[in-house]
Amino acid sequence: MTDVLERKEKKKRSAIGNARPIAHYSLAVWLILLATIVVPLLYGIYLSFQNYKLASVIPPSFVGFENYLHAFSASETWSTLQITVILMLLGMAVQIPLGVGLALILHQNLKGTRFFRSVLIMPMLLTPVAVGLIFRFMFDTDLGVINWAIQELGLPKVNWLGAQTTALIAIVIVESWQSIPFVMLLVLAALAGLSKSYFEAALIDGATRIQTFFKITLPLIAPTLFVIVMIKIMDFLKLFDTIFILTRGGPGNDSTTLGLWTYKTGFLFLEMSRASALGVIILVLTMPVYFLWRRASQQARS
């Protein structure tokens, strides 16, 4: 009996002893997270209730919800949010079907699959700024390769970045070019995890490929697709670099997203508190998506 108690006590001491160093080791990480995420976040929220302007000698003071009221009453907030949503919907409508399609093709393990998989992942490895710059030249009305190809086909030149519709299409093309590999990889991983028995049973029952896809594959990868949708929503809510390089939010503000408008408010208009309020609004919009994403991730894992 004494032995048993001693063994339990030893085990307990050992567990506590192991936990302490782990806590010590992770302290630096927690401090870094605190300094780089929690403190700026809380400071941003604090700023959103002040009237801090970079070009002013008047010390900032508490203004309550004034910046939020300004944000909600400004037409730009709503128009840029609308553009964000349009880009989000267009982007997902392109990226998810194409990503799933490519994943299905690569999942067949045809000849050259490994090569194509490597090639298709490459856009994901490039920085959005470099991609934006390259595409900016490609979309140039007079000198761009895209208009050259269009003209070779006997069609008229398109003023890609000079009108709202074509500018939004151009952004979706660039963003999709970079993001489709990400969707493809996640779906490919999901497909690899599916049991072959479902498909064998379907084959025996005489199901066509289309029936197999819609009745078996799609429902089985649905949790992964849901995770992808959540990630893409968050991606589009914070989309900045591609648009900044490609169109600078133009023509006018016609391709300015809420994120870009927040940047302009803070760093162009020097209205730091108004920009902080817009940042908090984006955060609030992202939170439900984040919680849904977490739940979906757990479901996908289980």
Place this chain on the structure above:
Amino acid sequence: MRKFKFLRGLSLLAAGSLLLVACGSGASDTATEDTSGSTSESTTSEAGAGGEINVFLIPSPSSTSIQSFIPAFEAETGIKVNVSETPYGEAHQKQLLSYNQKAGAYDIAQFDNTFLAPFCQAEAMLALDDYIAGSAEYDINDFSAGQQDYGKCNGETLGLTLSTEPMIQWYRTDIYEELGLTPAKTWDEYYSNAKAVQDAGYGGQIMGFGPNVSWWWMTLVWSFGGELYDSDLNPAVNSAEAVAATEYLKSLIDVSPDGAITATGDDTTSKFLGEDIGAMLNYSGYYGMALDPEINKNAGKFATAPQPMGAVDTTHLAGWNIGIPADAPNPDAAWQFLEFVLGKSNSVAYLESGAAAIGRQSIINNTDLQVDNPYLPQLEIPASSRIERYPQLAVWPEMEVAIIDSVTQVMTGAASAQSALDELNEKLVPILAAEPR
């Protein structure tokens, strides 16, 4: 066990680094402060016998030229010069943050004239009038009366002129000669020239109808006799003159290359220098690009002329300023450096080092310099011409974004000039009301 020791060491190192960063952030000097990838430092070493100054520059031909004078200045005065360069997009914001904190990080700072008003509101810069008045070397009287005020805000000179860049007319001599055209003196002539050039199979003319459309729009509004706002800061952008100017600007799209609709200031210049386009209206400061043989495929085939005349004789003047921040630790040494680089003695060497010209009379009228810089006479702004600068308002950046948005609606055909400008006028009311008085 060894593994745990390693991890513990690593954690301590990380925590230590964090602590060092936290402790060091407030005390760092300019030479060590700018650690972001976007900022570069060209000179970092121990203080010279005469002390040291920290110079904040924005990458440009002017900043490159300034740096070329540092070795000679250091040798002559014993004052060590440290330079940090920050790209335009974040330069003014970074300066304002520094000035708000009274960090005393910089002794000299380059800034765009568009930020003169925000800097003035933030009481960021030292008034240089006493220094200027006492300096025969700087010789303010070498500037025409209109240009002496270029760095002034509320009657005080907060920045010296670092470049003088009026909006001027550029034209292709070979195309104009072929078609028997002469540089336009009026806006009607400018359009008819562009039409004639376009009919001959070239690009008629180019202006930037893209993200910088406000530059050209303002130029035309002022030239057509309009104003952006009245003396009480009530917006006046929907006046008959402003509407006519906007409609004229839109009409020029028909005689411009297709890509002009999205062109920035740089794009506009690149297109003019690299393609066959008859004329361009742009700031003289872009002449540096014209000297680059990689961009300029039409070297020797273009000339410059004054901006065409509208109902009112106006000159849209832009360019860099440079000044001494109010919290500069060593303002006297800073002035010594400014006087050395921008004074009369070195003014020729300054231009020859590749900088955009400063509108000193002694430079503008120097016929030797005009050989390589034929645009210099355009910097001579007649006394009869009203000089218009970017609006000296702290809210100007917000105002400009609203202007660009509305004018773009007209340029893309989404709205008529009258309706877009009526809407803009309404939008500018609260923006201008927020201007500190």
